[in-house]
Structure formats: C-alpha cells, structure tokens
Amino acid sequence: MPKTNRPVSPYAADSAIRLGQLIRRGRIDRHMTVAALAERAGVSRGLIQRIEAGDTGCAIGAVFEAAAIVGVRLFDAGPATMSREVESNREVMALLPKAIRSQRTEPNDDF
Amino acid sequence: MPKTNRPVSPYAADSAIRLGQLIRRGRIDRHMTVAALAERAGVSRGLIQRIEAGDTGCAIGAVFEAAAIVGVRLFDAGPATMSREVESNREVMALLPKAIRSQRTEPNDDF
C-alpha cells in the first residue's frame, strides 16, 4: 500500500492493477525474483512491489520497463513493431487539427 | 521535452509515446482542449502535455486517467469489464508460486 494516493477513477485504478497482475504473472512464469526484476529494470525492489500491486503513483516508464522485461505485450505491438507503429502514426497525427476551438456540445461523458 | 529522464529501454519509451499518441488522438476526436482534459482528469495542463508527449516520468494513474476520459481502451478491456477482468484473475494469481527459488540457469546475459 502506497503512502498516499491522488484520486483516480475506478477504471484507471483497475487498469493499473491489471497491468500489475500481468507483470507479476510474467515474472513468475520466467522464474524471476522481485529483486532480479528490479535489478534488470534499474529500479529498487520496493518499486517493483508497488508496480505489481498496481500503485497509480509509479512512473509509467518504470512500469513499462518492467512489463517489457517480463514479456508483457503493450498496445498490441511487440518490441519489434512498437517503434514502427509509433512512426507510421506520426503521419496520421500530422493530419489532425493542431488546436481545438469550440467546446461544441458539453463534453461527452458517454463511455 | 521533459526536464530529466531516467534511462528506459526503447520499447518502454516507445510504448509511452504510443499511448500518448492514442490519448491525443482521442482528445482531438472528441473536440477537447488540453485544458479541458486536464480539468476533467484533475491534473495540470502541463502534465497533459507531457503525457501526450510520452514523458516516461508521468504517474501511471494520471496517464490512465487521461486515457479513460478520451476513450482509450487499455488491455483489451473497457470500463465495464476491467473490474471483472481483475477480479477473475485474482484466482489465477493465487495458484502461482508465492516465492521464486531457483534462478534456474543463472540469468545468462551472454550476448
């Protein structure tokens, strides 16, 4: 349990917990100790524990690093294709409007 | 560009950038300004900018919160099913070994 926590929605909190589960599972499947994963990720043992617990305060870089090491696939792209995915999407991004003007109809809460 | 950055692997860095792209795209599709998203997520405007830029230092809770608001689907589970996904996986987790003993073949960093 983290010392303190900023308020987050249930979906965001659950997403962090889910990712923590995937990381823990991947680590155990690979017969790695928490300490071993921490060392390879370049972080402390305590941070790995918080990551696996789904602490929403952890830096996303540390979490993704741990995920990568234990083989958790992010956003339907493996290590080989993630870079290309990002690159090809830059073109798409370039076509989007650079600034949003009208708030139009009240922000959609439907999801 | 973030002030400072802890070293992360290309895959982790690209993953953060990819998620930032998805969030930015979702925000623009919904005609939301950066400021509007920031307010709804309960964070500062500057943080949203860093999130969309793929800054690996951002708290994962803030990133997932922004993702949720603009409708980015995480780990193949929408808001309705994420909670159940986590819950049903607790049983699976319970079956895994609680501690890892043998390093098996010492983490061979031979290459």
Added chain:
DNA sequence: AATTAACGATCCATAAATAGATCATTTCAG
C-alpha cells in the same frame, strides 16, 4: 488578414515518488 483562443515551453516552489536499509513473515528446497 486580423483576432484570439489554444498550444508548447520554461521557471520556481512544493508535494510526492523513489532508493536504500531494516525487520518480520512466508515459503520453498533439502
């Protein structure tokens, strides 16, 4: 083309995350 909101970047003070050490407990191997 002019207007003005949105954006991106930077600086500083403050709040928060992280590292590192330590201790108790659990759990696996012999």
Added chain:
DNA sequence: CTGAAATGATCTATTTATGGATCGTTAATT
C-alpha cells in the same frame, strides 16, 4: 522439519514530478 531465501512492509533522506504562473508562438475562425 529445518534453514535459507524471497517477500512484504515500514521508515527516512533524497531525488524528482507536479502545479501554477508566465511568455511567445501557432492556428482556427471570421
């Protein structure tokens, strides 16, 4: 069953992220 190792938890010092303000630039609308 026993011993050693892994885990989980907690504490403090330090590093770092974040909020909030500001400024120049960009770009959408008229």
